[in-house]
Amino acid sequence: MSSRRYRRREGVFLVEGAQPVWRAVEAGWEVETLVVAPDLLSRTAAGLVAEQEARGTRVARLSAELFTRLSERDGPAGVAAIVRSRSTRLDDLAVEPGAVFAVLHRVGNPGNLGTVVRTVDAVGGAGVVLVGETADPYAPAAVKASMGSLFAVDVAHARDADAFLDWAKRHGVQVVATSGYADADHWSAEYRPPLAVLLGSEGDGLPDDLLDRADLRVRIPMTGTAESLNLAVAAGVVLYEVRRHAPDFRR
Known part of the structure; x- marks a missing residue:
């Protein structure tokens, strides 16, 4: 398979x-x-x-x-x-007042995808949204990396960025985009659940037009010699910071 x-x-x-x-x-x-x-x-x-x-x-x-x-x-x-397998539509996701989602734009590595699903489960997130052409959440590497969290976290697919942003607007979901060029550090931003933490592909990050349409842009400060963090690690860092700042954060 x-x-x-x-x-x-x-x-x-x-x-x-x-x-x-x-x-x-x-x-x-x-x-x-x-x-x-x-x-x-x-x-x-x-x-x-x-x-x-x-x-x-x-x-x-x-x-x-x-x-x-x-x-x-x-x-x-x-x-x-x-x-x-199960198919979850974007509109099937329950958007509660304290809901927090991880949104992956054109992520290509199934291991990263599975690890993000596991992290969302651990932090009490409400679901994962895959935007555009992405890795398959049912690929062996993704299933293995999720460590069973695939069965606890809803994973929905948006055909493109417009479909995702339309859904976010209709449901009052704050879109928090991650970028190394953002002005605000991830620990000083104002998070207002329900919200979606938006992360880009491993190689290219988020395109400029999508960054411009986000409600908030944050960066994870890099103080060593590394140029970037692994996608799944970055997701974990931001999601747990959101949880610390947003006491109503819940699944």
Whole structure:
């Protein structure tokens, strides 16, 4: 299932590892098939598999050798799941008074995308919005990096920047754009949830026209020799600062 075209056509994706599979089940996502290597399962994982099989979930059993060869993890836990994907529309996102979203414009690295989803989950954010052509949140690297948070955080897609900005305006969402050239440091800005922290692609950042249309522009001060931060790290820095400044920040 490494092919995005295949995932789109079939509407399913692969989740590997006891914790992410358990989180998918607990969140009520549709698990089509559990793929297991009985000899590799922990007692807890074996109990999960037995419970789901008793409820009618199909279980495919492999040898430990075959599962290990197919796994993309070191020391595989012996359990994976084929899960049916979900489609969340922008207007399906719940915009509560204290809601905070992470918005990724044309992000290309699925690992970064998955890490941002995990960070939004950790900080109590309301969701993630992907703008334009982006990495696939159901790509193996994104699913792995999310560590199961993909099943707790709504991920919606906006076809382009205009669609996102229109949604933000209709719902009274403050758009906070990140830029190394902004005048305000991220720790001194005035955040007014509901808001969306807007981050650009790994290589190019946000285009000037999108920066100009944001309600607020902030920068993360760089005092060392590094020219920039990893996208997911930058998202975490700003999101936690928003949480510190905005006491009503909640999912």
